[in-house]
Amino acid sequence: MKTILITGINGYLGSNLAKRYSNKYNIIGLEYDCTDLFRLKEYHFEVFASKDGIPEELFEKYKIDIIIHTATFYGKNNESDSEMFYSNTYLPQLLLEKAIKNGCELFINTDTVLDRFTSGYSLTKKQFSDWLDYYSKNTSMRVVNLKLEHFFGPGTANTNFITLMIQKMLNNDSVIALTKCEQNRDFLYIDDLLRVYDLMLKSYNNFESYENFYVGTGKDSNLKEILEFIKIETSSISKLDYGVIPYRNNELMESKNDISKLKNLGWLSKISILEGLLEVIKFEKNNLKK
Secondary structure, three states: OOEEEEEOOOOHHHHHHHHHHOOOOEEEEEEOOOOOOHHHOOOOOEEEEOOOOOOHHHHHHOOOOEEEEOOOOOOOOOOOHHHHHHHHHHHHHHHHHHHHHOOOOEEEEEEEOOOOOOOHHHHHHHHHHHHHHHHHOOOOOEEEEEEEOEEEOOOOOOOOHHHHHHHHHHOOOOEEEOOOOOOEEOEEEHHHHHHHHHHHHHHHHHOOOEEEEEEOOOOOEEHHHHHHHHHHHHOOOOEEEOOOOOOOOOOOOEOOOOOHHHHHOOOOOOOOHHHHHHHHHHHHHHHHHO
């Protein structure tokens, strides 16, 4: 049984991956802060803290075959640029060095499609993907870089745009401040995203040393239309105040996500944006009843 190290194992994506692979692989975790592993309460994964660096005992205790890197600071909890650099660039770069030194077979990185100069988050993520590309030229370890669009699903934190909007509308917030919401973006449901990781684990022996994959449905959805759909399905009386928030610099207005490489491996999304939205609305409605 191979050992997979999942960074950000208590995050939404990381915890879903850990639970999914718990019967096929030996799962261990790396988490910035291990004080409250609330998403893993029913599991007994060993989780190491990375707040003060990558623990030496991690590679001394385990022969790690595969790393799935999902940990990230988005900057949505007022993290500073220096905090995001430490978490999104410096720590994973240290982990990458140790992975190569200790003979890791595969490093799957969770990247973003955003332009590097959209935010401190996207810049620090791109800086790490540059390091991945650089190291991959001089190691036998294969690197897979997954460039994700916006993913969503039941149980994400309210830092996730879809979840936040659904919660606000279910709570009937009087006014919800928004951009003009003209963006056409590619939204991927969590179940489909997990299947992408399945495919990477199944296929990586056939990959080149460094492989980029754009990940999404391949179909764009208009942000304003999504919000109006949520408003109808939640019977919300909230006012959607479009245009009061300016767009970010280098805002991604059209995804045009080229997922042809995934399609060539036989992957297709199975859950539409509207089906996924209804699942999240159902989940959040049930939470309100508790």
